[in-house]
Amino acid sequence: MTKNLNKLNIKEAKEGLKKKEFSSVELTKACLKRIKETDEKLNIFVTLTEKEALKNAEKADAKLKEGVELPLLGIPIAIKDNFCTTGTRTTASAKVLDSYLPPYDATVVKKVKDAGAIILGKTNMDAWAHGSSTETSDYGPSRNPWNTNHLPGGSSGGSAAAVASNQCIAAIGSETAGSIRQPSSWCGVVGLKPTFGRVSRYGVIAMGSSFDSPGPITKTVEDSAFVLNVLAGKDEMDATTSPKDIPDYLSNINKNINLVIGISEEYFKGVDFEVVNKNKDAILKLEKKGYQVEVIKLFDPKYAIDVYTILQRSEVSSNLARYDGIRYGNDRRAFSEEAKRRIMFGTHALSSGYYDQYYNNASRVRRVIIEDFQKAFKKVDVIISPTSPTVALPLGATQNQAMFGEMADVLVEPSSIAGLSGINIPIGFSNKDLPIGMQVIGPQFAEENVLKIAKDYENLTIEDEWRNKETEI
């Protein structure tokens, strides 16, 4: 093996394990070694479960020896710290839950465990997932592996940075509005946000309950499809999961399908020049390959910010009410600034006399945004746009910026509000060597098409020079 084992993607790691080129213990050790070398600087793991990981890797090796076949058998992955893990501290990067040991596994955690994955530990995030920088974590900011003076984005910043820095083979994140796609964009990795209701929220510490969508963060598009195969499906424990059939997300990505790509000018306004150019290049490449590109008109994404801010804060104010100081160790004084601000905002928005003006109006506009997308998807199959208006911003960018997250997520919020499927893929680097991302948005339950386009772009650019770039750290 010329590559360090920790640099492998899922497909490669699975092949190597199958061919007995290395063991799961070796693979896991390579990741743990990388974590130890880099995490003092990157601050990605809130909790590292080294002992359990090695023990489970041994068990996985025994199973591999017996010829047991499981989708993720022996593959070391990282999990965002808002997924409950039995007996393993789960904090959502919030001091209130500093010592919380869940008595149960989130459905997603159960699924990856059942699929044989080795959990390395729990990754840093914006506290309670309130943010797009991982700078609001009560355990300090994580750093962007491409330039450690920059932020990884968020809220799944830890998971995205862990994949980018090869501390793991893949990671699990969750998106409320941008929290998978935006950090994936800033860290130069693939991040898939499934349709709301496609992947169970059971055991994910609730943020905006009507938006939260767990999903994979991976090194390749194929890996995301592969992990989605493991995660997707109706869960008896989550009433909002869909009973819709689950296709094999891998089977479509190499087929030839005719899809129409839509682009809307509104999603390129106010976006950094370099980001716009790289995205336009990428769309051109897809057009050259034979995809029809249509110009469509979508609502200005800025309207989504107001809607999202009101609905999400309202839900937050209710979701955080259970941390009342009676249980879970730390009381309400342990809430950080951002959480307090969101609780107050949401409480106000739901108060009698204000409910109609805020929550009700926002719900109505949410409906209008959903219809706007439905209209667009009658003409096109997917919509492509930049994921984030900027590349990764430097540390400290969130200071005194209460709306920082919303501004950074402006291009992903409309599709999150509408519960759509979407993916971020890396498409190159800026002058300052920071990754640039592009998103492909599809209708609800159209992950197959979204993955298909993303995979085609990946195939088209697999030999590009920028793909050989190594992280700074």
Added chain:
Amino acid sequence: MKYFPVIGLEVHVELNTKSKMFCGCSADYFGQKPNTHTCPVCLGHPGALPVPNKKAIESCIKIGLALNCDIPVFSKFDRKNYFYPDLAKGYQISQYDQPFAQNGWIKLSNGKKIGITRVHMEEDTGKLIHEKVNGENVSLIDFNRSGVPLVEIVTEPDFDDAEDVREYLQKLQQIVRYLGVSSADMDKGNMRLEPNISLRKKGEKDLPNYKVEVKNINSFGFVVKAIKSELERQEKILNDGKTPLQETRGYVEKSSSTVSQRSKEDAQDYRYFPEPDIPPLRWTINFIDGLKNKMPELPQEKENRFIKEYKISSYNASLLTKDKSLADFFENCAIDGKEFEINPKPIADYLINKKIVPEKQTPAEIIKKIKESSKVDEIDNEKLEKIIQEVLKKNPKAIEDYKSGKENAIMFLLGEVIREYKARIDTNIVKESLLSKLN
């Protein structure tokens, strides 16, 4: 009284489903060891989600149907946000503006119709226990009750009499027991009552500009007492030219009166909003029709049928249908009675007079006893003649009374004869021979 009572009622009924409202834990918490019927969902753990109990929703809709409510095809759950240590999630899942059932009514025996505003579904809270542990006063929380399904039934402010409230409660209790959806035992807390009480001037139509809610009432008797004492208290205030405070008061058994608990200023803003964890529910007409078809015969229908089918008095019919098991028992006895040519009427009389408890006897046993008791001995005419003469001789006053038109006197004489005869004989024959002697 210058004033006219305006009373509305909120009743909580705890359902007897196997599992809780939003998780798989057993809902049978009564008398169980604290915190043994719990899971991440009903403990409100981070990340846990509610999944509604279909059976409980069906029970709620059945109560709505029994109370003549409309069942909207679209309904949803909402979050009611407030802080209390026994409320695991910091909010209660309830229904705000789109309950499962609304706009119903119930008719009382005096013909008054009480409007049912709504019947909605929610979850119960945990229970606080205040006790001494190692010499220290502590408050403990038992979450066994947390998440047990509750149905809230709200009436219009249509009551003007405390006794009507009692009848309504008895009827409601009877209905939920007939439906088999709750044991509705007051002493187990399966049924909780909160009247809203106010007074308006006679002749006024608008609702008063205040109302007083009374809590801590744990029997139907106390609800009557609480209302009466509250009406007296409010009347005094009104007579002084003042308006009673809008507040929540608690009933105190010892003094049969109410005391202030919480004023309007402390009224909570519950910040209701749609529960994002549970998709809105949309029923098909088939689903609602299916429930309608599954509805058992309700007390009032049964009572009417008994009067018509068995030709028994409405008094007896209402007593027999009070409890479904007694009503069923009566019907079984009536079937058995047919074989022996015993009519339902004496069966009804027998069951009521002897206060028969269905579980303790079989219908066949009852019929046997009725048959025995109605058997008459052969009359010895000579003996009867002798006794009649003796009785007439002893009671000249009664004869006189009878002749002067007092019909009742004959009944007295009849009784005397039968008493003397000392056997079970046909009273009609006795009466006839008595009359022939007298006329």
